[in-house]
Amino acid sequence: xxxxxxxxxxxxxxxxxxxxxxxxxxxxxxxxxxxxxxxxxxxxxxxxxxxxxxxxxxxxxxxxxxxxxxxxxxxxxxxxxxxxxxxxxxxxxxxxxxxxxxxxxxxxxxxxxxxxxxxxxxxxxxxxxxxxxxxxxxxxxxxxxxxxxxxxxxxxxxxxxxxxxxxxxxxxxxxxxxxxxxxxxxxxxxxxxxxxxxxxxxxxxxxxxxxxxxxxxxxxxxxxxxxxxxxxxxx
Amino acid sequence: xxxxxxxxxxxxxxxxxxxxxxxxxxxxxxxxxxxxxxxxxxxxxxxxxxxxxxxxxxxxxxxxxxxxxxxxxxxxxxxxxxxxxxxxxxxxxxxxxxxxxxxxxxxxxxxxxxxxxxxxxxxxxxxxxxxxxxxxxxxxxxxxxxxxxxxxxxxxxxxxxxxxxxxxxxxxxxxxxxxxxxxxxxxxxxxxxxxxxxxxxxxxxxxxxxxxxxxxxxxxxxxxxxxxxxxxxxx
Numbered sequence: 001x002x003x004x005x006x007x008x009x010x011x012x013x014x015x016x017x018x019x020x021x022x023x024x025x026x027x028x029x030x031x032x033x034x035x036x037x038x039x040x041x042x043x044x045x046x047x048x049x050x051x052x053x054x055x056x057x058x059x060x061x062x063x064x065x066x067x068x069x070x071x072x073x074x075x076x077x078x079x080x081x082x083x084x085x086x087x088x089x090x091x092x093x094x095x096x097x098x099x100x101x102x103x104x105x106x107x108x109x110x111x112x113x114x115x116x117x118x119x120x121x122x123x124x125x126x127x128x129x130x131x132x133x134x135x136x137x138x139x140x141x142x143x144x145x146x147x148x149x150x151x152x153x154x155x156x157x158x159x160x161x162x163x164x165x166x167x168x169x170x171x172x173x174x175x176x177x178x179x180x181x182x183x184x185x186x187x188x189x190x191x192x193x194x195x196x197x198x199x200x201x202x203x204x205x206x207x208x209x210x211x212x213x214x215x216x217x218x219x220x221x222x223x224x225x226x227x228x229x230x231x232x233x234x235x
Numbered sequence: 236x237x238x239x240x241x242x243x244x245x246x247x248x249x250x251x252x253x254x255x256x257x258x259x260x261x262x263x264x265x266x267x268x269x270x271x272x273x274x275x276x277x278x279x280x281x282x283x284x285x286x287x288x289x290x291x292x293x294x295x296x297x298x299x300x301x302x303x304x305x306x307x308x309x310x311x312x313x314x315x316x317x318x319x320x321x322x323x324x325x326x327x328x329x330x331x332x333x334x335x336x337x338x339x340x341x342x343x344x345x346x347x348x349x350x351x352x353x354x355x356x357x358x359x360x361x362x363x364x365x366x367x368x369x370x371x372x373x374x375x376x377x378x379x380x381x382x383x384x385x386x387x388x389x390x391x392x393x394x395x396x397x398x399x400x401x402x403x404x405x406x407x408x409x410x411x412x413x414x415x416x417x418x419x420x421x422x423x424x425x426x427x428x429x430x431x432x433x434x435x436x437x438x439x440x441x442x443x444x445x446x447x448x449x450x451x452x453x454x455x456x457x458x459x460x461x462x463x464x465x466x467x468x469x470x
Binding site: 012016018021022023024025026027028029030046049050102103104105106107108131160182184185186187188189190192194195197198 | 263284
């Protein structure tokens with residue numbers, strides 16, 4: 001089975017292609033403000049390096065957030081469009097699970113953090129000691145202090161903090177968690193869509209395949225546009 | 236500091252670029268029989284996606300093996316050439332260390348294995364529990380049975396087997412090691428040059444910068460050409 005997986009939830013997008021149980025190409029590229037113009041050409045390019053075209057893909061997978069609204073929307077829409085055009089199924093996975101997969105077989109708990117702006121974090125807490133991350137705190141959006149309280153109530157041991165949120169709130173995490181805080185080396189702050197292939201295979205085995213129209217973003221909070229729209233409707 | 240790191244020791248080459256402590260682009264691509272034609276254009280392409288040119292790179296890094304002789308030679312020669320042309324330093328790192336870095340903070344021992352053909356493996360054993368892998372068995376070339384004996388003499392616990400060698404000798408490893416053997420999920424069988432950036436930074440901090448002419452491949456065994464040449468010289 002040929003699988004294409006993408007993650008566009010942060011500014012460093014990631015695209016990977018697998019043929020059966022082998023990664024044949026992966027690309028991480030900065031898509032600041034250029035995602036919609038760059039994602040499809042980049043998908044076509046990396047498929048070509050592996051001697052494939054989009055028509056050869058059997059399963060399309062995308063992270064569904066949380067993360068940049070524009071990024072998640074663009075990634076999900078791209079995968080929806082490709083799956084629809086080629087009449088193939090698709091699957092979604094959490095961007096935070098994907099980030100946690102950088103720590104395969106780590107016995108220390110892993111807290112992936114994506115900067116949610118407005119002094120909040122998208123975050124979760126995972127047990128990564130087996131090949132798939134197992135959630136201890138599910139994907140949520142919280143101010144850093146409230147998140148760290150919840151982590152301390154959940155685990156007594158050390159915690160690996162990873163992602164752009166961990167970089168942004170490094171000092172606050174270090175102050176609150178002391179020597180229980182481990183900060184990932186910086187290449188691990190980026191997701192790898194190759195790990196999304198594993199999440200897609202797992203979803204496929206569990207029968208969680210979706211029609212393109214069923215693949216929906218998970219934003220965890222309302223967008224500014226929605227908030228403004230709702231507030232205008234109030235008397 | 237801008238760093239370019241590459242690994243061409245296996246058929247899936249990997250190239251990464253970091254600006255200060257941030258990965259700005261990474262590419263994994265299949266280079267079967269096309270490495271020499273594809274590596275420099277691919278380096279230029281991924282630099283361009285990050286708004287950089289080769290002249291912007293301050294430090295050039297390459298894996299120096301073990302692995303495919305042709306691959307390692309091509310990668311080292313490319314980095315030597317770029318460093319020489321732009322009068323910048325270079326550093327080398329082990330392809331097996333790089334593979335082990337897929338298991339950051341794993342408390343289980345990690346055995347990276349690259350198929351060395353001729354019924355042998357390039358392999359090592361690492362403690363990956365901190366951010367840099369620490370060798371318990373140094374890079375070596377051995378038949379699988381001898382390697383597994385040495386691993387069993389070194390550690391009593393579980394061992395994560397990773398790399399194309401672990402795929403090729405899966406059954407023999409499983410039979411010999413029983414439930415002590417853990418096999419990596421398949422995306423982890425590929426190296427990520429982004430982790431090589433960390434190895435390059437570490438080498439730089441320790442003052443292990445090289446002149447281009449000092450960056451040398453580590454093959455661990457003589458090539459067929461050398462063996463044939465030597466045997467012809469015997470009386």
